[in-house]
Amino acid sequence: PVQPAAPTAPASPSFQFQVASVSLDQTDATFVDESAPQPVTVAIAPLNLHLKDVTSNFTKPFGVDIDGTLNRKGTFKVTGTAAIAPLKADLRVATKRLDLTFADPYVSSRMNAKITTANLTMDGAVGLEQQRKDFLVSYKGDASLGSVRMLDKLTNDLFFRMTALNVNGIDFALGKGPPKVHVGLIALNDFYSRIILNSTGKLNLKDITASPQEAPTSLTRATGEPGSKGAVPVAATSTPTPAAAPSVAAATAPGASPAAEASPAQPYQGQPMNADVELRKITLKGGKVDYTDNFIKPNYTANLSEMEGSVGAFGSKSTTPAPVSLDGKINGSSPINIDGSINPLAPTAFVDIKAKADAIELTGVSPYTVKYTGFPITKGTLTVDVHYLLDTGKLTADNHIFIDQLTFGDHVDSPDATNLPIRLAVSLLKNSKGQIDVRIPISGSLSDPQFSIGAIVLGAFMNLIVKAATAPFSLIAAAFGGSGGGAQQDLGYIEFKPGYSTLTPDSQQKLDTVAKALADRTALKLNIEGRVDPKFDTDGYKEASLDHSIQVLSHRAQGDSADGTAKSAALSTEDYDKYLKKVYSAGDFKKPRDVVGMAKTQPPDEMKKLILANTPVTDQDLKNLADARANAVRAYLSSKQVDSGRMFIVAPKMDANGITDQGKTTRVDLGLQ
Structure with missing residues (x-):
């Protein structure tokens, strides 16, 4: 069953x-x-x-x-x-x-x-x-x-x-x-x-x-400063999947398609939110702030203490600016006041700020000048009165900066310091009273790709610093009338005829302008660097040596004890040929001879050619020529009442390397410090 x-x-x-x-x-x-x-x-x-x-x-x-x-x-x-x-x-x-x-x-x-x-x-x-x-x-x-x-x-x-x-x-x-x-x-x-x-x-x-x-x-x-973004890699909180890493790269690649950048079916792959x-509201009391305003150029930086004040409501989704009111002291003495309104987190930033500080002792901000310039400030005051308005991408600003008796101390090594010669730039910008007075009004639209706040303000003020540091003689030429032939001259070098160390009238005119500038800018010192260009000065030296020998013979014939360096009237062709023949006869070199072994009589051109061909020019001769040119410049400026203690002859240069201008390479280079 x-x-x-x-x-x-x-x-x-x-x-x-x-x-x-x-x-x-x-x-x-x-x-x-x-x-x-x-x-x-x-x-x-x-x-x-x-x-x-x-x-x-x-x-x-x-x-x-x-x-x-x-x-x-x-x-x-x-x-x-x-x-x-x-x-x-x-x-x-x-x-x-x-x-x-x-x-x-x-x-x-x-x-x-x-x-x-x-x-x-x-x-x-x-x-x-x-x-x-x-x-x-x-x-x-x-x-x-x-x-x-x-x-x-x-x-x-x-x-x-x-x-x-x-x-x-x-x-x-x-x-x-x-x-x-x-x-x-x-x-x-x-x-x-x-x-x-x-x-x-x-x-x-x-x-x-x-x-x-x-x-x-x-x-x-x-x-925008070195190290401000992206200098240090950061590990992700989790290991990305093979598909995730290309997604991030695609999102940042130029021309990437929207489909490549992100997919609705994929999770968020590290795109910034x-x-x-x-x-x-923010309230402040008993505070100290190291404040840097990079909205203004040159940047306004201050050590603020005893800070009290408030900032009203603002946010990333709000278009209403927040009232700002801050009071404090700079370096414990100079009062500062900042008032206005600001919304820094809005999609389009709004700023309407006035800041004023009177006679700030600049010695208090030496840590910043050491960091960024390599020099501490030993004396000087700063007065600033600034107002800037940024609204819907349009900027209008007025910046009045007055620096009185700015004085730097000895150089201090700093990895962040600029390589520009700041002390030279300041010396060039100071007027005869030791003041730098600059007012910088600017305006423009941030939506204009050709408009840049930094570029505009930098061009109005910092360009002066850069120009003074990199092309100081251009400022001197503009300020003290260094022009010739209708065009502004380059006062940074003095030209010489190849082989010679005698100043020309044009060179003397340029040195007159340099002397005038040194008299007004009493903090400036001048470096004088003689130089030669063997390509031109070797043959030129031979010409100058022959010319010197002829001048010596001419002076002796006139009963003078001169060595040939003194100015004299131009020789006639007859006298020149006469002394040329004497130089030729005294020359210790092989000369063409006749059948009986006597030296042949040569025409003047042939004698000159043989003399030049047999005139040795050593490296020491060229160095002496470079030194003589530097000494000629120094002597001329001394005659124009330039203190010899402000002029320094530096080691000569024996070639034309580094010359990028259109001037002659047989010259003396000038440098300011």
Whole structure:
């Protein structure tokens, strides 16, 4: 008979549990996170842990109550609920002087700064949530930071330091879409900061956040300076897939198609996001700021102390400018006031700022002049009165800069110093009273590709510095009338006839202009460098040697004891040929002879040709010629009342190498210092 089928046994139920309460009191714990950009170790002792309603259903939230001491440097307390899978937590977090340096690997991966010291006191709501591949973090509440020290990730320069920071009304979100940072009030007390207003009217504060896939941007150096961006590679937080790396390259390649740049089906591949930043108010008290204004050229840099003031609301999505009012002192003495309005985070920056400072003692900013010029300032004052307006891409600005009695000390080595001769440039720009007075009005449109703030202002002021440093004699010629034949002369060299060291009338005229400039610019000194060009001076020297010998014979015939260097009337052809024959006869060289062995009588041209062909010219002869030319220039300037202590003959040059102008290569080169 057919047996009935046995009934199927029911499946065994999976393991399930429910725990009403879990408690750990006065225990110790150490956590190591090796998934961070750098391993992070956290030690908690003591640790108190209380969990409520923990079940095997990981999607069900359970109660959390944790408190302890972190790394022996602060306490924390966390209460709220959390679920394990997927991760989701709604927590209330309260801390007291909690050491934050352990968290730097997490934070600095999305910042252009790194934290070296900081402690946190906070009370707020923290949200954590895992949504597929996205990890969301949010915070709403207040926070106070103490003993904060932040360094520029790229340069290791100090970017920010403070004793206390109170931040109220924080609304922060990170993880999906653009980062969000909304803050009600930031109050800074007893702080130091490096603030840069760059050439487009935007603050370096905008660059605090960063994409981990990009090289860092410097927060302490102006945009465009060496090292300001991309100088240091940054490791990504995760290893890119084979498809991800080409996607980034394609996005930056010129002419890349939209399809190659990004695909809707692919995740975000490291493209920079625009952060949603909104700051309602910033107040400052007892602060010190190293401020650089690269919106004005030359850059206005100052050490500001006793800073007090406020900046109103502004943000990356707002078009309303924030009122700015700041007062302080420069170097502890000179008052400074900055007023106006600014929105540096808007898509089109708006700036309307007036700044005024009177008689700033420039010795206080020597650290900056040493860094960028290689010279400390030992004397001088600066008065600035500036106003600039940038609105809808159109700029109008007026910059009045007055520098009185600027004096530099001895040179100091600095890797960042310019190679330009700054002291020379300043000496050339000073008037007879020791003042540099420049007013620079500029205007233009930032949308015009031919318009550049830096180029316009640099052309109006810094071009003077560059021109004074690289072409000082051009300024002298323009200022003191160095012109000849209707065209401006190049006063940087004095020409000589090949082989000769006698000044021509044109050379004397150029030296007259140089002497006039030296009389007005009393700080200038002159280098005199004789030189020869063997290509022309070798034959020229032979001509000059013959001419000298003839002049000596002429003077002797007239009963003079002159050596032939004194000026004399031009010889007639008959006299010239007579003395030429005597030089020929006295010459110790092989001469054509007749059949009886007597020297043949030669026509003057043949005698001259043989004399020149048998006149030796040594390297020492050419060096003596170069020296004689330099001495001729020095002697002439001395006759024009130029102090001999301001003129220096330098080692001669024995070739034409380095001459790029159209002048003769048989010359003396002049240099100012």
